[in-house]
Amino acid sequence: xxxxxxxxxxxxxxxxxxxxxxxxxxxxxxxxxxxxxxxxxxxxxxxxxxxxxxxxxxxxxxxxxxxxxxxxxxxxxxxxxxxxxxxxxxxxxxxxxxxxxxxxxxxxxxxxxxxxxxxxxxxxxxxxxxxxxxxxxxxxxxxxxxxxxxxxxxxxxxxxxxxxxxxxxxxxxxxxxxxxxxxxxxxxxxxxxxxxxxxxxxxxxxxxxxxxxxxxxxxxxxxxxxxxxx
Amino acid sequence: xxxxxxxxxxxxxxxxxxxxxxxxxxxxxxxxxxxxxxxxxxxxxxxxxxxxxxxxxxxxxxxxxxxxxxxxxxxxxxxxxxxxxxxxxxxxxxxxxxxxxxxxxxxxxxxxxxxxxxxxxxxxxxxxxxxxxxxxxxxxxxxxxxxxxxxxxxxxxxxxxxxxxxxxxxxxxxxxxxxxxxxxxxxxxxxxxxxxxxxxxxxxxxxxxxxxxxxxxxxxxxxxxxxxxxxxxxxxxxxxxxxxxxxxxxxxxxxxxxxxxxxxxxxxxxxxxxxxxxxxxxxxxxxxxxxxxxxxxxxxxxxxxxxxxxxxxxxxxxxxxxxxxxxxxxxxxxxxxxxxxxxxxxxxxxxxxxxxxxxxxxxxxxxxxxxxxxxxxxxxxxxxxxxxxxxxxxxxxxxxxxxxxxxxxxxxxxxxxxxxxxxxxxxxxxxxxxxxxxxxxxxxxxxxxxxxxxxxxxxxxxxxxxxxxxx
Numbered sequence: 001x002x003x004x005x006x007x008x009x010x011x012x013x014x015x016x017x018x019x020x021x022x023x024x025x026x027x028x029x030x031x032x033x034x035x036x037x038x039x040x041x042x043x044x045x046x047x048x049x050x051x052x053x054x055x056x057x058x059x060x061x062x063x064x065x066x067x068x069x070x071x072x073x074x075x076x077x078x079x080x081x082x083x084x085x086x087x088x089x090x091x092x093x094x095x096x097x098x099x100x101x102x103x104x105x106x107x108x109x110x111x112x113x114x115x116x117x118x119x120x121x122x123x124x125x126x127x128x129x130x131x132x133x134x135x136x137x138x139x140x141x142x143x144x145x146x147x148x149x150x151x152x153x154x155x156x157x158x159x160x161x162x163x164x165x166x167x168x169x170x171x172x173x174x175x176x177x178x179x180x181x182x183x184x185x186x187x188x189x190x191x192x193x194x195x196x197x198x199x200x201x202x203x204x205x206x207x208x209x210x211x212x213x214x215x216x217x218x219x220x221x222x223x224x225x226x227x228x229x230x
Numbered sequence: 231x232x233x234x235x236x237x238x239x240x241x242x243x244x245x246x247x248x249x250x251x252x253x254x255x256x257x258x259x260x261x262x263x264x265x266x267x268x269x270x271x272x273x274x275x276x277x278x279x280x281x282x283x284x285x286x287x288x289x290x291x292x293x294x295x296x297x298x299x300x301x302x303x304x305x306x307x308x309x310x311x312x313x314x315x316x317x318x319x320x321x322x323x324x325x326x327x328x329x330x331x332x333x334x335x336x337x338x339x340x341x342x343x344x345x346x347x348x349x350x351x352x353x354x355x356x357x358x359x360x361x362x363x364x365x366x367x368x369x370x371x372x373x374x375x376x377x378x379x380x381x382x383x384x385x386x387x388x389x390x391x392x393x394x395x396x397x398x399x400x401x402x403x404x405x406x407x408x409x410x411x412x413x414x415x416x417x418x419x420x421x422x423x424x425x426x427x428x429x430x431x432x433x434x435x436x437x438x439x440x441x442x443x444x445x446x447x448x449x450x451x452x453x454x455x456x457x458x459x460x461x462x463x464x465x466x467x468x469x470x471x472x473x474x475x476x477x478x479x480x481x482x483x484x485x486x487x488x489x490x491x492x493x494x495x496x497x498x499x500x501x502x503x504x505x506x507x508x509x510x511x512x513x514x515x516x517x518x519x520x521x522x523x524x525x526x527x528x529x530x531x532x533x534x535x536x537x538x539x540x541x542x543x544x545x546x547x548x549x550x551x552x553x554x555x556x557x558x559x560x561x562x563x564x565x566x567x568x569x570x571x572x573x574x575x576x577x578x579x580x581x582x583x584x585x586x587x588x589x590x591x592x593x594x595x596x597x598x599x600x601x602x603x604x605x606x607x608x609x610x611x612x613x614x615x616x617x618x619x620x621x622x623x624x625x626x627x628x629x630x631x632x633x634x635x636x637x638x639x640x641x642x643x644x645x646x647x648x649x650x651x652x653x654x655x656x657x658x659x660x661x662x663x664x665x666x667x668x669x670x671x672x673x674x675x676x677x678x679x680x681x682x683x684x685x686x687x688x689x690x691x692x693x694x695x696x697x698x699x700x701x
Contacts, residue, residue: 016460039453044390044461060444060457064390079444083388101443102385104429120443121385123429140439142429162431216434217417220271 168202277595316467327356336362347620349374406499409473498543524557547634
């Protein structure tokens with residue numbers, strides 16, 4: 001590792017300023033000690049740098065990034081990787097709700113299980129979850145790829161506009177206008193590419209989900225689905 | 231016999247008559263509304279704002295100086311208008327030459343020419359403008375000296391680089407036209423460029439979420455604000471925009487969460503597309519909202535430290551001056567700016583007729599077929615509003631608002647428009663007195679709620695209150 005930042009005794013602002021300064025100075029890799037589940041660490045990092053949090057992180061960490069690669073050796077709080085443009089986040093434990101919310105690009109991998117609304121409003125990112133995902137994951141999903149190796153709770157893919165969601169376990173009750181699509185060889189290759197490097201795979205077998213397109217434009221003949229939209 | 235008057239008998243003489251029953255409930259508008267819904271099978275959309283008369287700033291009048299106080303020369307004496315927003319935590323507060331900003335209106339709802347023209351006109355007038363639900367268009371950034379970057383619940387077009395280039399960041403919790411409900415952009419306006427910026431399929435009816443994807447509730451808002459401060463290195467102010475509803479509570483929560491500026495959008499707030507039924511039946515009027523917001527900051531001892539921006543139906547310099555007198559640090563104008571650009575002007579009348587409306591009565595922003603090229607993405611219509619023309623009209627209108635506001639301040643003897651105060655006002659209606667706590671004209675009695683005495687009693691207690699609690 002090129003550089004070390006010890007969070008102990010530093011404010012969050014000081015930690016983030018240190019990360020940006022070290023990255024600007026050309027540090028290839030930065031170890032962050034004692035993150036102590038602190039919130040808002042590693043926000044808006046635009047440099048190509050590898051940052052490893054040696055512990056758990058709190059809410060809204062590794063968000064708004066464009067090019068940095070993060071690794072979290074513990075768990076992550078809400079909204080890990082949200083609004084990311086490019087780069088990656090690898091969480092070795094589990095994560096809270098809103099994993100990868102509204103990502104534009106990049107990749108978030110959580111090896112464990114996650115809370116509700118994983119991949120909400122995804123706008124082009126790639127999300128891989130090794131365990132289960134909670135209620136309403138993929139809500140208002142717009143673009144991109146999400147892979148959930150385990151089970152999902154009710155409402156997966158509710159009101160999604162476009163994009164692909166793959167589930168390796170129980171589907172629960174899919175959300176409004178979330179429909180099954182046929183798995184192709186290209187899908188299988190993509191799933192292997194995303195999962196195998198992390199030792200992940202489907203709990204039972206893959207199902208591919210997408211938008212049925214019936215909520216794209218109002219049609220009174222489809223009134224029932226609009227009334228029941230979650 | 232000519233019949234009994236209700237059409238139940240009377241023969242030919244009855245048939246020759248045209249009875250015009252003036253229904254109290256089933257007015258022509260209500261009949262049309264029901265019949266349209268019977269065709270559509272859904273709620274109706276439209277642009278503009280509520281059609282419902284609500285208590286508003288016209289229910290207030292200024293008490294200018296006469297013998298008891300000395301006025302300033304109304305047309306020439308110095309009266310400052312400089313306004314600073316975001317003094318609480320930000321390294322670089324937003325410094326405006328006037329107490330007026332332009333509210334958030336999205337590229338998508340408005341054409342790129344409209345956004346660029348507003349930015350340029352607002353810059354020349356010393357004001358700021360605001361992005362909207364759809365991201366920052368490059369033409370808007372290039373033409374806006376001071377640009378507030380909105381983070382809306384949809385996060386459409388959310389871009390950390392754009393945020394870093396902004397002069398302030400505004401977290402949108404809701405809007406006055408429809409607090410509690412997300413935005414709408416119908417498919418006709420989701421053009422290639424709009425779809426690309428928002429990452430949506432071309433032509434989709436976009437119905438935005440109302441909750442942010444990455445935080446929920448006031449406790450999380452504190453963290454969201456911290457995240458934005460970290461992303462912008464604490465340089466620029468963080469605004470929180472709230473649709474006026476439980477305003478006293480909401481302002482306290484936003485202030486506690488760390489907002490520099492709280493933007494209150496009242497019930498008269500505009501929109502380019504909102505379910506018709508929500509305009510008229512959600513939220514509280516702008517005048518009521520500023521009273522609640524001021525009380526909230528007074529309760530917390532933060533009046534002046536957290537700035538208030540009031541918007542929602544602000545239409546002239548009197549509204550601006552009254553808003554400042556009631557506690558706003560600045561006002562926001564949106565619909566009025568659109569009208570300044572030429573919205574509802576009597577040009578291209580055949581295109582209004584094609585929409586089934588007359589100029590002066592159009593609210594068809596949601597269709598994307600704006601006859602004057604403002605609320606459209608149609609390449610045939612956009613050139614009808616050239617950027618330079620738009621800029622000049624916006625600058626002129628903002629200047630006129632400022633001059634009008636200064637006239638009221640000078641007439642009340644103030645060297646700074648921000649020195650206007652509730653004592654400069656009286657109410658014309660009992661309900662306005664109840665809402666504002668300001669005495670009704672001719673009574674010297676403030677009929678307001680228990681907080682009224684704090685706003686209006688002078689040191690000697692010369693303005694007795696008639697509190698609703700009997701205090």
